[in-house]
Amino acid sequence: MLGLLLAQASDWITPVIDWHAVAPELVLVVGVNVVLLLDLNLADAKKWMLATLTGFVMLGALVPVVTLAVIGDDSRSLFDGRYVIDEYALILKAFFLLVAYVVILMSQTELEEGGYYQGEFYVLMLCSVLGMVMMSSARDLISIFVALELLSIPAYMMAAWRKRDVKSNEAGVKYYLLGVFASGIMLYGMSFLFGSTNSTLLTDIGAALTDGDLNGMEVVGVVFVICGFAFKISAVPFHTWAPDTYEGAPTPVTAFLSVASKAAGFVALVSIIFLAFPNASDVYQPLLWVLAALTMTVGNVLALRQTNIVRLLAYSSVSQGGFILMPLAFAGNSNAGGSALNAVVVYLLVYGFMNLGAFAIVIAVSRKTRSGEISSFGGLFGYAPGLAVAMTVFFASLAGIPPLGGWFAKFNAFRAVLQAETNAAYVLAAIAAVNTVISAAYYMRVLRSVWMDDAPDGDQSPVVTPSPIVAALGITVIGTIVVGVIPSAVTRFAELKDLTGAVVP
Amino acid sequence: MVAAEVAQLSSGWFLENAWLIGLIPAVGFAVIILFGKKLPMQGSEIGLGTLGASLVIATGAGIQWMQRTNSAETEEAAAGVLRGVARALPRASEGGAAEPFIEPVSSTWVWWQNSGLEFGLGSSIDGLSVMLLWLVAFISFLVQIFSLDYVRGDRRYTHFFAAMTLFSSGMLIMVMADNMVQVILGWEIMGLCSFLLIGHWWEEEANSVAALKAFFTVRVGDVGLLVGTAILFFGANQYAVDNLDTNGFDLDAIQAWALSGQASTWTIVMAAIALFIACIGKSGQFPLHTWLPDAMAGPTPVSSLLHSSTMVVAGVFLVAQIYPVFWEGFNIANGGLSFIAVIGGITIVISALLAFVQDDIKKVLAYSTVSQLGYMMLGLGVGAWLPAVFHIFTHAFFKCCLFLCAGSVSHSGSHHSFDMKKDMGGLRKFMPITFGAWVVSTLALTGVFPFAGFWSKDEIIDNVGNNGYTFLFWVGLGGAALTAGYMTRATYLVFFGEPRGAAAGEHHDDHVVHADDHALVGAATHSLSAATNTDDGHGDHADDDHGHGDHGHDDHGPHESGKLILFPIVVLAFLATVSGFTNATPLGESWEQFKKYVEPRPEAVAFDAIIASGPGESVQLVVPAVAPAVEDDGHGEGAGDDGHSTGCGRGEPEAATACFFPAVVHAEPKFAKILLSLAVVAAGYAAAIAFCIAFYKRRDPRLVGLTQRSRVARAGYKFLANKYYLDHLYEKIIVRGVAHPIADAAYWINQKVLDGAVNGVGEGGKRAGNWVYDNIDQKLVDGAVNGSGLVASESGHAMQPMQSGKVNQYGALLFGAAAVGAIVLVILNVS
């Protein structure tokens, strides 16, 4: 018995590890440990250093990403193609790191002033980012699963970070329970896929699934896996947790969830769709079509009713998710497939900027008003014109008004859909067009408060914005405008033709 | 048919620069508006000066036109083609010798372009236009002289002269136009000025209502002008481009096209109808005449200008100018019962009858104008082009003179009242010159030999009969008798009998009571109040002082007017006496100057000759050209017979030639007819004088109170006094019909006449507008928009229960959706 095992072990071939390729992950791992250890030894008064350090870790992890990009090899594949570093992965890694950096800027003062645990927060944050960075490269069911849980579990805890706050508790618990439940369903689907195709490697699965020749188990597997990620990207009707969690969680965490975590979900979905399901388009295309249409519409009409700004942004991010999802519904189309990938990536990048920016404004303003109601933004233009203008930029961008980033993202999504030139595509585009208008209604309602109303309490004192938030705003405003005016800035990245090994039709 | 021998016609500086005639007053207007108030005479000198300049140029142009016409004959003589003598003769088509077509002199600039076609602006001078240019400039000049004194001290003295000058300019621009767009330009400028001038004293609502009514009524007719122009343009354009190297707006092209025989009947009939509707509105023909009497709300010089040579004449002029369209459209050549003639006939009688019941002197004259315009239209409608045009000429003098006399009377005799019954009477003793001029003009108007009206009006009536319209002939004669009647009544009331009211030097403290109680009396009322103000010398009404007083006369009694007022009156009276001799047909052909110089010759002209002179870029002066005339196929002279089956306007012209004027028929003067019409007029006079003496002087009991005693008489009077219930018709039936079922109309027709037709139409429009706005716009269209927002919001509300906050339900939804998705897709994909 032992001999047998040893014999097997003798077959063990130490995998060749491309250390450069995994350098970003390694930097993050080291960062996790350093921050954790440092936290034990730092006096409370010096905890602010942790935030700075975490920020540096993020930027440090960005360095190998940049060097990898500069070297610009086609792709680096590890573990028999289960972990791939290609252009797509690099862009998204950079994106996640940048988003995390901005979120740290946003959370710093919030955590200090709220008296929360700081060290642990940053450690969890780093862990979660590590999961996202891994997700960009994961090309295997197992690695995807691991990355997913690595990014989710810390997020559950961060959502409940305000320990004494009932709402925050509730936010954490709901997120947790539903998240785990969704993981379970997804895993169940994955097990079917594994059973049917006899592999966990996405490309193998892709080779084994063929349209028109799918058995029930495979269909269920595909549907359940997509539903699992649909939860992550809070697509309707898997979105129910999102508004509650977003509202209850500390605002920087909400920002993180609504941008990074959602993006990670999309990354996984894109990988799976393009690598594993290219030939199951009969299954996933209708499913995603319905999900996209529902997500946009329900998210929007519910957002119309909101009076709390965070909750409004929650629904808004639900509906934005619908727009991102929209091109994927035509990923299997021979015309639109390539554009769909570009559209999703570009949208994610732009969405990151504008949504983070919106949350940064909310944080900055609520420091003064201590309220999350939309009406509390009244008169902002009077006493804080800078913030008001920035807010206008973000909200207008979310509404998709040129020349701000959001319009280009939306345009690209429309473009990918219409490229399919099928009736389903035209109908979805029309639905999306109507939704653009509905969404403009509530974005403009917020801006109306900002510009046209008087301050509800008549308090005209200026808002003091801490410098980290100013920095966060600066990054996001510039990002939003630059992408809109010179879209080439991001389309350079979106020019990537495909994922390594993907079968783009 | 050769074009090789192109003879040279003489031209001259005045003819070639005739465009200045319209332009100078237009510039004058701008100068008055911008700088008028700062000038020593407050801008009136500019008005007089510019019109004077126009008059000089117009006179020069007139003389040169005559030279041009004469030169044709001498040139022809030199070329050896002469077949007639150098004086008016029967037209070739009437058996006389062929005379060359005298081509208009035109100077054109590119005004606008479209679709690669360039459209011009400029002048195209022919006999008709040069005659009217001179007439308009002359009358305008005299009226402005009159106004110097008449409106002195008016609050808006400068504005008044500006508007008067622009008014004349509009008419001049229209008259000299060589294309339809320019006609519209002048036409509408006049509309604008009539609005400004009728509403000159806009402080009183009645005046501004009258101004609005005038503008609006004319504007209704303008729909016809727009539509007609469109039809003509697209009808004639191809022909014009192909043959004449011009475009479908060009008046010459339209004339030629209409006579070319290539135009489809439908097109030309529609165009003629549409354009004539415009003329009905502008020239106050039945049934759109109702604005004219109301237009008396303006100052008297305005009325006199408007009624003599501008504005109302524009419609007649337009018909005369593009006569071939109507000739063909209404089939005048073959004696068809033309729309124009019928409307003209109706107008003559109806308005003459209305003139009997007016107490306002200006309104009598206004209805008289309408009636005289009816004669002109009648003439044009039956093919009597020349007499109609001649009547424009003579009518301008005596009608202008009559209005100025009325102005003089109210200015110096009746304290700015125009009410003949209340404030006049016996004025002949106080105002002998005015009285004399009035009488002369009245005789001219009524057509008494040898005054001007006799020569023109009789000629119209004569030609109507000659062309076979017997009924209309009697209508015309009857109209002449009526004219004599109402003018006698007016003359008697104003100048004979005992002075009454203001004329007797009474003070009017109760002038409001005196106000005419039906229709618009703004001018009278206002003038009274203004006079009262200044005479009091205190001006309590400083805030609403119209400043129309301040004449500096201390006595309150009637007296003769000043020199500035009398001068134009006398000049006009003189012309009213003698101007008829310019075309005195009964005296022989050598007296027919109008026929020679004004009436275009109905001769075909070769295309080549025309194209050489077509409009081009920038200023292109016409190379005067004459083409040999068509071979005369006509024979015999018989009046009204069918001997004219060929010639211009009676069949297609020969290939590669164009006609510009149809061969109209001219009646031979007959002594018996002249006697007949003089007898009719005399009868009219006799009856009217008898009535006046009986009714007004002797108060004959049989007549006084007749309207109270006799139902027939009362009904007749009421019918007339209410202007045939036409305003009533517009307001109550047409207007209210928009909102009410027609069954109600019977009730409404019995209601009292309240307001003008236009206000009525406006009221109806407003109601329709209100209804549409409230029900359609706000409820339906806007409601749909707001509704869709509501739907979105409400559906959000309906979905909120989904977001219950309960984890278990969220989980159920999550799994349920996944399961449903899986089941559906399995069914779809797994067979």
Add this chain to the structure above:
Amino acid sequence: METLTDQTWLLTVGTFLPLLGALVLMFWPKDDESGIKGVGILTAGATMLVGIYTLVQFDYGQSAKLQFFVDAEWIPVIKSGYTIGLDGISLPLYVLSMAVTFLVMIYTWDNMPDAGNTKAFLILMLVLQTGMAGTFIAQDLILFFVFFELVLLPMYFMIGVWGGEDRRYASLKFFLYTMFGSAFMLVAFLALFFQTGGESFGFAQLVEAGASIDRDVQIWIFAGMFLGFAVKVPMFPFHTWLPDAHTQAPTQGSVILAAILLKLGTYGFVRIAIPMLPEGAKAWAPAIGILAVLGIIYGALGCLAQTDMKRLIAFSSVAHMGFVMLGISTLTSFGINAALFGMVAHGLITGMLFFIAGSVKHRYHTLEIRRLSGMLIQMPRMGWILGFCAMASLGLPGLAGFWGEFPAILSAYQPGFGLSEPLFRTLMVIAAVGTVLAAAYLLWLYQRTAFGEPSDEFKGHSDAEHAAVDGHGVAHSLSAAANDHTHDGDDAHEEIHDVQLTEWLSWTPFLVAIVVFGVYPQLMFKVMDPAVTQLVERLGASLG
């Protein structure tokens, strides 16, 4: 499409110069009111100068070609470029937008809306100018769309922040309505792009390739564009945002909205929808014609129902744009020329009317027609200017309005490409009746507001009246004094003065332009006609 590529910098500078000014203003101290206004006027003035230079440099002999043409790379991945150029169709509108912004800036010097915050107001105006000018030079669908939408936000805030009572509702309505249209328009653009083979968003390429699309597909794509442009025009029944937006907007906003913004829609039809989708245009033309004429009558009826002067003017825009659309719907060069002229004329005239409405509101604090009267007594010059504009607006020949209306009506007599003549002739007659209604509501407005005596409410508060009083005797003065005395406690109205310096400065060019273009329309027709004729010829080539 032939192009001229000299002085390529010109259009870019002209378009983006205002943004530079906006940037400067952003860092200008907020309290320095006159400095801010100075920078605003200076920027707009400099832009205007660039516009004048463009006018000078424009080669009028080749106005059918795109001049100052630039075709630079912008977003290669979606095959959209920074393609700009100017031809006879866009030149008048391009320069008009500059002029209007400049004059509105001058007007603002003395007439800042009550809400204050000059800095933000002027920045928005400058951004707006960039959007407007850019729309007229764009020769690429995506670039066009960006500029087209760029004007949305500034106008939204202008109405929303500096507007009247009901501004919140009006601004949101304006925004959503336009957004609705442009969302579908974008979808249509993309559909067009892919149907033509997805090669380029450049106008030239799309005009070439668009004609070969299937007729049914063209009709659908045209429908999408129609929604976008028709809302902007606005055509009946998409017009309901307009009266609200106009009524509530501050004077400056109304003027810009009327003068330029509405033209973006009609310009889109002429420049994009019709040449690129000839079959679609032909199929839609009768519908457009009918809606246009409905708009004419409907707008006029709407006007007659109004009690508010500004709202009346706003409704008149619906009617006037109906004439423009009628001209376009004939698909003839005659009609399209008329429409283009009508756009500029309407911009000048209605812009001017809104100026007057703004100034009247400023003085009387009301625009209710029944409360205003005797304006000619209290403010003679203002009253006459109002009359002048009313006359221009009702299409009096000799003033600019005529040249938009008259040829448009004319053109409907003979529509192009086998469109139904009976239908269009009927439309022509109805449109002609519309001119009568136009006369009715404008004169009615004028009679009620300008004629008559001032109402008791405002009597004795104007400079003109005081001047008149001073000129008379003692008795007058006494009575005037007594008169004043009774109103002593009522200071709110003591500010009815006639047209002031900045108003003269900003209005005179409008008034002069109305007269000049009215008297000598060739100035504009000469520029537009070759381009339009070429456009229609090409249309004829593809429609056979």
Add this chain to the structure above:
Amino acid sequence: MLAVNFLLLAAVLFCIGVYGVIARRNAVMVLMSIELILNAVNLNLIAFAVMNGNQDGQVFALYVIAIAAAEVGVGLAMVLMIYRNRKSIALDELSEMKG
């Protein structure tokens, strides 16, 4: 075929787990139901691994077990936290936020 029976068992477990998540109001019971689902997955994976002779399934199962442990750790901590704050772990009382 034995493996198929395992799959059936896994399916039953999955269903029970889902039922538990949906129906139980007690947070701990829900946690346990989720564990059931995860175990159903594990069963599936191992069964398939045996059926297909592919060891990857077993490796996958090991990962799932490890991560499930971590998850439950976090989950229980949260339950504890709610209990401290609210003295109750009934999930249907956790609806502060809705709509």
